[in-house]
Amino acid sequence: MTTVLVVDDQPLQRYGFRILLESVPETEVVGEAAHGGEAVRKAAELRPDVVLMDIRMPGMDGIEATRRIVAAGERSRVLVLTTFDLDEYVHAALRAGASGFLLKDARPDELLAGIRAVALGDAVIAPALTRRLLDEFAQYVPAHRGGHAEDPRLSSLTDREREILVAVGKGWTNGEIAAHFVLSESTVKTHVGRVLAKIGARDRIQAVIFAYDLGLARPSTD
Amino acid sequence: MTTVLVVDDQPLQRYGFRILLESVPETEVVGEAAHGGEAVRKAAELRPDVVLMDIRMPGMDGIEATRRIVAAGERSRVLVLTTFDLDEYVHAALRAGASGFLLKDARPDELLAGIRAVALGDAVIAPALTRRLLDEFAQYVPAHRGGHAEDPRLSSLTDREREILVAVGKGWTNGEIAAHFVLSESTVKTHVGRVLAKIGARDRIQAVIFAYDLGLARPSTD
DNA sequence: GTGCAGGTGGTACCGCGGTACTACACGGTT
DNA sequence: AACCGTGTAGTACCGCGGTACCACCTGCAC
Known part of the structure; x- marks a missing residue:
């Protein structure tokens, strides 16, 4: 009933x-x-x-x-x-x-x-x-959900780099990322630098936008 | 048939x-x-x-x-x-x-x-x-479509500040924003600072995320 | 073994971003 | 007139972010 x-x-x-x-x-x-x-x-x-x-x-x-x-x-x-x-x-x-x-x-x-x-x-x-x-x-739904077509810039990233990118997408500072993954800040910087170079972003802000565009980061997923 | x-x-x-x-x-x-x-x-x-x-x-x-x-x-x-x-x-x-x-x-x-x-x-x-x-x-659908419920932090922004926030959401640097709105970089900094304080963001990255969450910025709207 | 990719870490340097002030002009309210 | 919100602009300072290197270790392929 x-x-x-x-x-x-x-x-x-x-x-x-x-x-x-x-x-x-x-x-x-x-x-x-x-x-x-x-x-x-x-x-x-x-x-x-x-x-x-x-x-x-x-x-x-x-x-x-x-x-x-x-x-x-x-x-x-x-x-x-x-x-x-x-x-x-x-x-x-x-x-x-x-x-x-x-x-x-x-x-x-x-x-x-x-x-x-x-x-x-x-x-x-x-x-x-x-x-x-x-x-x-x-x-609205990003293209990569649905599989198949993935941004070539993304696929060039290593697993670690992809993790870092997601963390950057969450708005974390290098220090926070280092703490979260138990790394030195230097290492994080190295990774972030490589990510930026690979995806063609000039700074982490572009990387955040990039992550959102591809749906790597999601609103309020913190 | x-x-x-x-x-x-x-x-x-x-x-x-x-x-x-x-x-x-x-x-x-x-x-x-x-x-x-x-x-x-x-x-x-x-x-x-x-x-x-x-x-x-x-x-x-x-x-x-x-x-x-x-x-x-x-x-x-x-x-x-x-x-x-x-x-x-x-x-x-x-x-x-x-x-x-x-x-x-x-x-x-x-x-x-x-x-x-x-x-x-x-x-x-x-x-x-x-x-x-x-x-x-x-x-995925931006919050502002659907009207009504607007984030109180957003409504506290002045028109100018909202413009600035959108620009920040696009990933622009202070210099670029200044050039675009024909302002001094100092002014932009002032605005950005006030925006950050009002929306409770610690840096422009959080502001970018904030803008995306509220649909102020949209993927590939550059 | 040698070589390479990936991950980790370091030093040094510079500039942008952000804060803390102060200041002034303008329009509207009281 | 006094006041306030808003927009504009400046100076000074500090720290994080980003770059340019270099270094070492691991695992894997040749």
Whole structure:
């Protein structure tokens, strides 16, 4: 049994969801909320498996409510549901920690399948949006993930040098790198120097950028 | 009516797909291929709406075949189907231009829904994979798209300081920044110093990383 | 054995980066 | 008028980073 909290400012819309969800045995609507604030409060109180969240609402919108529910560490998964397929919404919702994004014109069985998937910890995206999301994804994700094509400058590095480059990419000073790998600072300097020469960077800053470009370093991987 | 080309090295698997697809009126299997090379050839010849593509095959694999079919500008959409949910496969397939990625353990109706979506130009991802993809997506996509949540450290910066930070993020030296903005190097140092203090970075390297984390700087935006 | 690649370490030197001040001009607020 | 935030600019100082060497050891290939 999957418990659901329905969040929408339109009573009729909530009613429709309730009818649909109660029509199948696996889902149960345990509460409703008409705006973001109520959603956050009821999510904490009712601890539903899934929060069915509208975006456009008076007061606190669905994005912010999603962010707070996720940030609060609630067990609930948030499935954002909207009539608008605007890119910004999708991005904002996903960044807010939503587990899914469906359009309201989805067929009932799609919606139910979505709730089922989200309840299981998976994620769902409306097919119509997935395309654009993937296109963007392909843009952002560095090429070398996907294997095959690796930057020739990278492959010329020895294992040790690659390690050093990663450390440089984390923003570590030579001293920190030396401490971490239990080396003398001189050795680190030697390595760093060779790395810079090999990848064609004039200083460690270029090396950091290089590392980020290739996905060697990752945001907040410290 | 959606025409489908089934690509799999196992005859039995192909047979299974054929039975399933022919069991509904909306899809029709117009051909089969046992490996990548044959898939590329038949896709060009039969011009199916959808290519159901296995990854693991002797000879040319499904990824490469997908790449070639997409690169050839065929009208066919490729739906990759595999037993393995390995990250590398997903990335590689999507980068190769696949319109979808489903697992072979998908329920028949999921598969049919996937084919339907892909035929319409949408894209599908197996729910079990979507989660990980989104997690990565959230990492890669710059924070400022999605608006709302802005790092408080960033908002404390003045316009000029933000400009300077972006320049630092590009890996420019103080001298280069000074030249670019027509300032004295002293002024640049002052600005950089203030930026570092405000964002809590000990040196410009941390600032570069900070800029990348927030998407202020983007790979290869030079 | 000799040679080479890779890893480690050292010395010496220089310059850029960063800090700590101070200073002044401008626009807006009170 | 006094004040503050912002942008500009300067001087002085110090240290880390980077370069240019050289040196030694290990393991592996010839």
